[in-house]
Amino acid sequence: MLVEILQTVLSGISIGCIYGLVALGFVLIFKATEVINFAQGEMMVIGAFIAYSLITMLNLDYWLALLITILALGLFGMLLERFVLRSLIGEPVFAIVMLTIGLGYAIRSGVSMVPGWGTDTYGFHTPFTDKNLHYGDLVISWEQVSVILMTLVLIIVLFCFFRYTRMGIAMRATSQNQLAAVYMGISVNRVFSLTWTISAALGGIAGILLAPFTFVHMNMGFIGLKAFPAAVLGGFGSIPGAMVGGVIIGVTESLSGVYLPEGWKDIAAYIILILVLMLRPEGLFGIQEKKKV
Amino acid sequence: MAFFEARDISISFGGLKALNRVSFQVEEGEVFSIIGPNGAGKTTIFNCINRYYTLDEGTFVFGGKDITRARPYAIAAKGIARTFQNIELFKNTTVLDNLLLGRHRHRKTSFLSEALFLPWVRKQELRNREKAEEVIDFLDLQAYRDQQVAGLPYGVQKTVELGRALATEPKLLLLDEPSSGMNMEEMEDLSYWITDIKEELGITILMVEHNMRLVRKVSDRVLAMDFGVVITQGETKEVLEHPDVLQAYLGEEGAATRS
Numbered sequence: 026m027l028v029e030i031l032q033t034v035l036s037g038i039s040i041g042c043i044y045g046l047v048a049l050g051f052v053l054i055f056k057a058t059e060v061i062n063f064a065q066g067e068m069m070v071i072g073a074f075i076a077y078s079l080i081t082m083l084n085l086d087y088w089l090a091l092l093i094t095i096l097a098l099g100l101f102g103m104l105l106e107r108f109v110l111r112s113l114i115g116e117p118v119f120a121i122v123m124l125t126i127g128l129g130y131a132i133r134s135g136v137s138m139v140p141g142w143g144t145d146t147y148g149f150h151t152p153f154t155d156k157n158l159h160y161g162d163l164v165i166s167w168e169q170v171s172v173i174l175m176t177l178v179l180i181i182v183l184f185c186f187f188r189y190t191r192m193g194i195a196m197r198a199t200s201q202n203q204l205a206a207v208y209m210g211i212s213v214n215r216v217f218s219l220t221w222t223i224s225a226a227l228g229g230i231a232g233i234l235l236a237p238f239t240f241v242h243m244n245m246g247f248i249g250l251k252a253f254p255a256a257v258l259g260g261f262g263s264i265p266g267a268m269v270g271g272v273i274i275g276v277t278e279s280l281s282g283v284y285l286p287e288g289w290k291d292i293a294a295y296i297i298l299i300l301v302l303m304l305r306p307e308g309l310f311g312i313q314e315k316k317k318v
Numbered sequence: 319m320a321f322f323e324a325r326d327i328s329i330s331f332g333g334l335k336a337l338n339r340v341s342f343q344v345e346e347g348e349v350f351s352i353i354g355p356n357g358a359g360k361t362t363i364f365n366c367i368n369r370y371y372t373l374d375e376g377t378f379v380f381g382g383k384d385i386t387r388a389r390p391y392a393i394a395a396k397g398i399a400r401t402f403q404n405i406e407l408f409k410n411t412t413v414l415d416n417l418l419l420g421r422h423r424h425r426k427t428s429f430l431s432e433a434l435f436l437p438w439v440r441k442q443e444l445r446n447r448e449k450a451e452e453v454i455d456f457l458d459l460q461a462y463r464d465q466q467v468a469g470l471p472y473g474v475q476k477t478v479e480l481g482r483a484l485a486t487e488p489k490l491l492l493l494d495e496p497s498s499g500m501n502m503e504e505m506e507d508l509s510y511w512i513t514d515i516k517e518e519l520g521i522t523i524l525m526v527e528h529n530m531r532l533v534r535k536v537s538d539r540v541l542a543m544d545f546g547v548v549i550t551q552g553e554t555k556e557v558l559e560h561p562d563v564l565q566a567y568l569g570e571e572g573a574a575t576r577s
Binding site: 189190191192194195198201202204205206207208209210211212213 | 368370389390391392393394395399400402406407408409410411419420422423425427429432482486
């Protein structure tokens with residue numbers, strides 16, 4: 026019994042980490058540009074397909090493939106910002122959000138047209154495939170542990186970046202007050218560019234990490250629909266909130282999948298979301314903006 | 319050659335000529351004030367210098383270089399800092415962090431050097447911290463040093479904004495109505511600080527201000543404008559007593575006495 030709960034929770038945490046990473050992509054872009062990028066889930070699709078091609082078709086090492094995928098997605102995000110989104114600066118936010126929805130569709134269809142990718146489902150081997158840890162009755166798959174560990178490393182790197190580096194601090198300043206940031210000599214264009222680079226790269230990593238669980242498919246980006254409540258749950262705009270929100274949703278989903286009747290699994294995330302928003306409308310980690318009247 | 323110069327600058331919004339062939343020169347080490355009724359175009363000049371707007375015609379020259387088309391963030395890098403009429407601070411951080419952000423243009427690090435925390439990076443960080451502390455001492459902000467900006471009184475926030483501008487170590491400081499919303503005591507302090515900034519720190523100041531007492535007290539020279547054109551400019555006393563300036567202000571002054 027206890028073993029089963031532990032295993033369920035652990036698998037919930039690992040899938041929750043992936044929700045969290047995608048949510049983090051939403052949050053970073055939202056904080057910097059006030060735009061919600063509905064194509065964030067599609068970054069995962071591209072990431073997973075690139076990794077699949079590198080590992081299965083070119084027989085590259087997993088870690089090398091991971092690195093190349095991160096760089097490729099970063100570059101993709103940067104180009105997207107430079108050539109698509111930058112021209113829309115100053116337009117109403119809803120127009121830009123609509124554009125990201127369109128981008129999402131375009132990417133999904135684009136992926137299905139690439140020879141060798143198409144609409145089929147693929148998988149690839151990772152160094153963690155079929156390896157388990159045993160503690161008495163408890164069996165933990167390395168695949169899940171690796172997701173959690175890699176997410177942790179990523180979070181620490183991002184934390185240090187935002188806390189200590191010149192560009193990271195500039196990004197935080199810009200999200201608080203763009204006008205003031207410009208007059209401190211911060212290039213807002215560079216901040217936006219870097220934001221999209223990092224968010225796209227995070228999406229790519231999430232795609233690679235998710236691949237062993239859901240396999241590689243053009244529609245795997247729909248997981249963004251679960252990451253979105255994760256971001257809202259944490260208080261849209263909070264970086265730790267996105268991760269905690271992701272893990273909460275992952276664990277809830279995983280527990281309700283095992284202990285509740287069929288169907289609850291898919292709505293559990295939204296029930297939690299509605300409850301939290303009723304009790305704490307600003308989200309778990311959100312800062313309530315007080316307006317002086 | 320002038321330290322800072324505006325040459326025949328013009329800008330229109332729709333049919334309204336907000337600035338119409340305005341020219342002036344600011345000499346190094348002086349306090350140059352721009353006065354005029356509401357809507358005269360004073361803040362518009364600042365917004366054009368900062369490239370928030372782009373001039374239709376005319377040029378800005380700073381330190382011998384044409385900065386009319388420089389990128390907005392590059393203006394700060396050239397040593398021009400500004401404060402705002404309505405405060406623009408990083409509200410959810412402390413006073414100290416706001417001042418440290420003012421140091422952005424002096425941080426010359428890359429990801430690699432930061433990750434390794436090389437000795438010179440450490441030295442630079444210490445220098446930035448030192449400079450921020452100097453500003454805190456200069457403006458008597460010690461009591462608020464580690465407090466969140468959002469909760470501070472208005473006058474203190476204005477002071478923090480001035481401090482952040484000073485932390486950038488500017489050559490030219492643009493002050494947009496520095497005294498608005500300040501009480502009498504804070505305004506007294508402000509007038510001393512402005513003089514100290516000029517004399518001790520050697521920073522040239524270009525100021526837009528409504529309060530004539532402050533203008534009279536700190537300015538070396540004054541430019542008066544109305545409806546986007548220059549009425550007159552010159553020595554403070556001359557300008558403030560110029561008949562056309564009095565004329566432009568009469569309505570406002572009259573209203574002030576009545577209320």
